[in-house]
Amino acid sequence: MKAQEFFKSKKGFLSREKIQKYISNSEKFDSSIEDSNSAETILLFSTSKQKTWLIVTNRRMYCILDDIRKNKPLIAWSKPKSALTKDNEVYLDITAQDKTDEVGIVNIGPKMKNWYYTKSLFDKTKLSASIKGTIRKKMLE
């Protein structure tokens, strides 16, 4: 362990730019066809301890959970373009529901369920359009 790591207190959140680049740590990231620098990021959920990001490249969508109590962010899941689009359209069922006054739950597709989103960041009715719009912009246009 390096000396500065020993003395470092709880880590802060990574910046948007660092989260964007963090996808290169994914085993599924292919640097020959993906560029993390041009990826789009969506901050989905934000509290004093956790942030959830969706990062969309031209080939994959990644979900990263940044928890300040952990040493490093967690790449929770990633999905390829083929699982998100069909016939040049975004083919993904995204549903959102309320949980508390501040937080809702979003289900992205059949398997990425029960992810929290912060209501002050998104209107429930516009969340799906926002995610799909980003996917369309990065993967189809």
Place this chain on the structure above:
Amino acid sequence: MNEFFEGLKSMLIHFKLDPSNDQAILVFTACCAIIGAIAVFLDFAIYSLKGESLLNLKHSEKNTFILLLLWSVGSLIMGYFGQLLWVFQPSMTACLVVGFTWPILATKMLEQLKNREIAQEPEQEIYEGEE
């Protein structure tokens, strides 16, 4: 109004406050302000005699009166918020604590409020990760 003065008298002379007194909260906050003023006066006395302020106040002919007012108002407000946040029960001991140490209490209360808010935040379940 009678109840208020009765409560104040009971608190300052007999060191007790009847919880059934409707003006208990006001009596307590007023006592905090009075103790706060006494604290500054005592501090001024120590400063005049020994040259140092225990409350870290900069006493002077102009300042001390203003400090007395500000410190008393601060004690009053902290006494009120302290009851609101259930930090203390109305008692003479609590008045002494507030009157002499309210700036420290203010920091602690804000911290407590922040921690309460943080404790109520929802937490995303952390999965093992995709890979």
